[in-house]
Amino acid sequence: MTRLDISRAAELLADLPGWRCEDVRGGVIKRELVFADFAQAFGFMTQLALAAEKRNHHPEWFNVYNRVDITLTTHDVDGISMRDIEMARLAERIHQALSAS
Numbered sequence: 459m460t461r462l463d464i465s466r467a468a469e470l471l472a473d474l475p476g477w478r479c480e481d482v483r484g485g486v487i488k489r490e491l492v493f494a495d496f497a498q499a500f501g502f503m504t505q506l507a508l509a510a511e512k513r514n515h516h517p518e519w520f521n522v523y524n525r526v527d528i529t530l531t532t533h534d535v536d537g538i539s540m541r542d543i544e545m546a547r548l549a550e551r552i553h554q555a556l557s558a559s
């Protein structure tokens with residue numbers, strides 16, 4: 459697995475609105491999501507948690523009621539890898555599916 463530099467990560471996030479890079483801890487990507495209510499926010503977390511466990515790649519997150527703040531980074535490369543980008547893409551798909559329901 460290779461580490462993406464911040465500018466490359468930012469390019470890859472261009473088609474994932476709301477996601478941004480931060481130059482802390484070698485590089486992280488993050489987004490704040492807002493759902494209709496707690497049940498929907500927790501449904502999102504449940505779906506993403508199961509996928510994360512399968513991939514052995516786990517989000518850092520913070521939830522209050524209908525809000526979920528997610529941070530992704532890859533310890534093995536001390537920064538951002540394609541695993542983080544792929545998990546952000548998956549989070550977007552789950553978020554969109556829930557928002558449309």
Ligand SMILES: C[C@H](O)[C@H](O)[C@H]1CNC2=NC(N)=NC(=O)C2=N1
Nearest residue numbers: 514515516517530531532533534
């Ligand atoms: C030992 C184990 O493979 C690692 O700690 C895994 C588990 N989950 C992980 N999750 C994330 N986000 N980054 C990692 O580098 C990572 N590594």
